[in-house]
Amino acid sequence: MTAATLFQPRRSSKILRNVGFVALPLLVLVWSLADLTLGRELLEWIPYLASGFAMNILIALCAMVLGTLVGVLFGILELVPYRLLRYPVVAYVQIFRNAPHLVLIFATTYIFPFEIVVFGNYLPFPDWVKAVIGLAIPASAYIAEITRGAILSIPTTQWEAAKGLGFSRNQTLRRIILPQCLRRSLPPWMNVAASITMGTALASLVGVHELLHAATDASTAVRRLDFTVIAYIVVMAAFFTLCYPIARLTRRLERRFNAA
Amino acid sequence: MNISADNAIVRLEDVHLSFGQTEVLKGIDLTVNRGDAVSIIGPSGSGKSTILRCINALVQPQSGRITVNRTRVDQLTRESERIALRKRVGIVFQQYNLFPHLTVLDNIVLAPTRILGTDRREAEKLARELLEKVRLAEKANAYPGQLSGGQQQRVAIARALAMKPELVLFDEVTSALDPETVGEVLWVIRDLIRDGMTSILVTHEMRFAEEISDTVVFTENGRIIDQGSPEQIFHSADNPRVRQFVSGLSGRGPVRDGEGI
Numbered sequence A: 001m002t003a004a005t006l007f008q009p010r011r012s013s014k015i016l017r018n019v020g021f022v023a024l025p026l027l028v029l030v031w032s033l034a035d036l037t038l039g040r041e042l043l044e045w046i047p048y049l050a051s052g053f054a055m056n057i058l059i060a061l062c063a064m065v066l067g068t069l070v071g072v073l074f075g076i077l078e079l080v081p082y083r084l085l086r087y088p089v090v091a092y093v094q095i096f097r098n099a100p101h102l103v104l105i106f107a108t109t110y111i112f113p114f115e116i117v118v119f120g121n122y123l124p125f126p127d128w129v130k131a132v133i134g135l136a137i138p139a140s141a142y143i144a145e146i147t148r149g150a151i152l153s154i155p156t157t158q159w160e161a162a163k164g165l166g167f168s169r170n171q172t173l174r175r176i177i178l179p180q181c182l183r184r185s186l187p188p189w190m191n192v193a194a195s196i197t198m199g200t201a202l203a204s205l206v207g208v209h210e211l212l213h214a215a216t217d218a219s220t221a222v223r224r225l226d227f228t229v230i231a232y233i234v235v236m237a238a239f240f241t242l243c244y245p246i247a248r249l250t251r252r253l254e255r256r257f258n259a260a
Numbered sequence B: 001m002n003i004s005a006d007n008a009i010v011r012l013e014d015v016h017l018s019f020g021q022t023e024v025l026k027g028i029d030l031t032v033n034r035g036d037a038v039s040i041i042g043p044s045g046s047g048k049s050t051i052l053r054c055i056n057a058l059v060q061p062q063s064g065r066i067t068v069n070r071t072r073v074d075q076l077t078r079e080s081e082r083i084a085l086r087k088r089v090g091i092v093f094q095q096y097n098l099f100p101h102l103t104v105l106d107n108i109v110l111a112p113t114r115i116l117g118t119d120r121r122e123a124e125k126l127a128r129e130l131l132e133k134v135r136l137a138e139k140a141n142a143y144p145g146q147l148s149g150g151q152q153q154r155v156a157i158a159r160a161l162a163m164k165p166e167l168v169l170f171d172e173v174t175s176a177l178d179p180e181t182v183g184e185v186l187w188v189i190r191d192l193i194r195d196g197m198t199s200i201l202v203t204h205e206m207r208f209a210e211e212i213s214d215t216v217v218f219t220e221n222g223r224i225i226d227q228g229s230p231e232q233i234f235h236s237a238d239n240p241r242v243r244q245f246v247s248g249l250s251g252r253g254p255v256r257d258g259e260g261i
């Protein structure tokens, strides 16, 4: 391999990264300085936008944790020999893997009550938690498929070797198969993470105070076309900063695993 | 030869096994005495691997009796009973099947610690002794992917021995290896047999089988059609099929004593 071919992809990705990490923030900065009234307005609204963005991160993290726990469990259950257990799980995965995220967020928002009763106490069931569930459902369906695929990709000779040593099915899965699945499923898992992170913006449509919702609030309050435009540029830049590193890392891991 | 009942560690009597419609074992009778090495030879597809897999209950025959050290293997119904048997019967496969995510040492330590409940320190000590025995002491921290086929196979043997089995089954353990590394694996097996480990080997290494076996068994088409001492099978077989097979293959797979070690 020549130096040029090694260098080429790096330079093009560097340019891309610059667009996201430098160009968008730079545009916001230059524009704010060129029109100081706009800049002052934006500065005033930044804390409000930031609190919205914190909500996106919270929803994404919770949805991924929940989705991963349920997804890995369901991926394993999709392969158990008992039909009574397997069929409902397969149905769940097939249905929710192909359901639009927005529909699920609307469904969870309007199906679940606004508060739940636990031992006589009324606990609030906030909208953002419903959005977490609405996103965790498709995440768990994708992750179940990733887990199932990874388990099936491990050669049967590994099961046989473990069996020959006296491992039970569950011990084999836990000690030998799943650890090997980890590295195979990390890149597709990160794809899901990026997709769910972007999906958190949908929560704005059911009234969750997240970044997109905050930007809409701000532009309604300020009533300036240029402010509306710059607010949405800030939204884009924020999502880019969050998702692009995930995508980059995924691609790097994929390349490393393919080489190994 | 001593064939008294109490000296037999493995006994198969009229074992029949089918996979669906295909009858793979058509009445196998085989006795292996404690401390003996028995080689099973015969054409591919004749049921050699299946015989081994019956002995440690990886497959269940439709009829016949299988006894391993007073355990009636054919009558085991629960998975926990089969697991108890497999702890006592080691098996080494053609493709070594090491666990690629674990170091050599962890490959060997995993089963004793997780299945026998041996404490980690003790299991590691035994693992290092076994690695010494298979001449791979310096590879304890390597990953399987960094080893040659012959080295991986020797680790697989150490892994089986770490369970302190009563007998070890070897299923064509050199067939997948580069010719240069066959010798180092045979070396290890020869040592093991000399130390008195009861072994049943499926092999195509005829000279090796002749050298180390107490009994050689010839299978064809799901039946044992001849068995006897190595001298009988390799040099004075009555059965024309055995003579033909042995002469056709005897040039293959010479024993490379100690090569590459």
Ligand SMILES: Nc1ncnc2c1ncn2[C@@H]1O[C@H](COP(=O)(O)OP(=O)(O)O)[C@@H](O)[C@H]1O
Pocket (backbone or CB within 6 Å): B019, B022, B024, B043, B044, B045, B046, B047, B048, B049, B050, B051
């Ligand atoms: N799990 C299985 N399902 C169906 N057929 C099998 C299975 N295992 C082995 N066989 C068949 O049984 C026969 C004997 O196989 P095997 O014991 O592996 O022979 P050998 O080890 O002597 O080459 C072959 O014809 C093989 O195709």
Ligand SMILES: [Mg+2]
Pocket (backbone or CB within 6 Å): B048, B049, B050, B171, B172
């Ligand atoms: Mg075979």
